[in-house]
Amino acid sequence: MSQLAQPESYSGVQLKDNSTSSYGDCKASDNPPEILSMCWTDSYEKETEINTGGQTSRMTVNPLNPMLVATGGKQNNLKLWDLSKPKEPVFKAKNMPNDSLGLQVPVWITNIAILPCNHQQPEIITVSKYHKIQVYDPRAQRRPVSVTELGNSPLLSLALEPEQRRVIVGDNKGTMTLFDLKSKRPVGNFKGCTGSIRSIACHPSENAIAACGLDRHLRVFDLESRQPRYKFYLKSKLNSLLFHSQSFKKSKRERGTTAENDDNDSELSDVWDELEVIEDSLPQKKKKKTKSSN
Numbered sequence: 001m002s003q004l005a006q007p008e009s010y011s012g013v014q015l016k017d018n019s020t021s022s023y024g025d026c027k028a029s030d031n032p033p034e035i036l037s038m039c040w041t042d043s044y045e046k047e048t049e050i051n052t053g054g055q056t057s058r059m060t061v062n063p064l065n066p067m068l069v070a071t072g073g074k075q076n077n078l079k080l081w082d083l084s085k086p087k088e089p090v091f092k093a094k095n096m097p098n099d100s101l102g103l104q105v106p107v108w109i110t111n112i113a114i115l116p117c118n119h120q121q122p123e124i125i126t127v128s129k130y131h132k133i134q135v136y137d138p139r140a141q142r143r144p145v146s147v148t149e150l151g152n153s154p155l156l157s158l159a160l161e162p163e164q165r166r167v168i169v170g171d172n173k174g175t176m177t178l179f180d181l182k183s184k185r186p187v188g189n190f191k192g193c194t195g196s197i198r199s200i201a202c203h204p205s206e207n208a209i210a211a212c213g214l215d216r217h218l219r220v221f222d223l224e225s226r227q228p229r230y231k232f233y234l235k236s237k238l239n240s241l242l243f244h245s246q247s248f249k250k251s252k253r254e255r256g257t258t259a260e261n262d263d264n265d266s267e268l269s270d271v272w273d274e275l276e277v278i279e280d281s282l283p284q285k286k287k288k289k290t291k292s293s294n
Helices: 252-274
Strands: 002-006 009-014 019-024 037-039 058-062 065-073 076-082 109-114 124-128 132-136 146-149 155-160 166-171 176-180 185-190 197-202 208-213 217-222 228-233
Touching: 058 109, 065 109, 076 109, 076 124, 109 155, 124 155, 155 208, 166 197, 166 208
Parallel strands: 155 197
Antiparallel strands: 002 009, 002 037, 009 019, 058 065, 065 076, 109 124, 124 132, 132 146, 155 166, 166 176, 176 185, 197 208, 208 217, 217 228
16 A cells, blocks of 8 residues: 655565665655555555656555556646656646636646556546546546536546446535546435535445545445435544445444344334224213203
């Protein structure tokens, strides 16, 4: 597992023996570095340095080709790199045309998703601080093939569902939206998050997604119904999460609680069945006699 400690500092963490190894310029400071993102890696490690050309907010690895990575950041447009040839990017995005005033359109990429494929120029999805979802096809053109504005808040987190038809995006105000890539329209929102959503991940086999952020909670939702399934309070502000490939399993406590509830329900139903049904008839009201005047 790799984690990004600073824009110029990377560390590797071995989960078995809790050992770490650092790459890049890790300068000592009074404040410990903040972990911004994580990703799973193989046991094979090789140090490679690339000059991204500016401030880098995000780096994403192609799931099917770990040697292919995408980078982007503040005034640093999307670039696609082949780590076996790190001197020049294999793809360099071009900014949108100037606005009506002739001013350059600002760029601030906050998250990147790569559609899994084996070739060198996969489709790429980015979100930005300017609440835009952009889809790039390097085989077609350098500019994005589609640009969609979503809401009015900066978009910070992004995850691609396993079927690659939709993405889940989160902003800095706790809004998490399921977005359809084909229709270019939002499908619906996941309710429950408060505060900035910093990371979203989809389970590779289960129909579930997880989100975390500055509200210190880890939340798991059902992908189709968009209803919450689990919620955990983790005490500290959260920046990144990863899903394990294993399927969800009920704990012993959950299984015991379910069995106990079933037994209690069956006992109660038996008790109710044995009770006699008593029909109470309401007493009829007596009619008042009225005196007739002669």
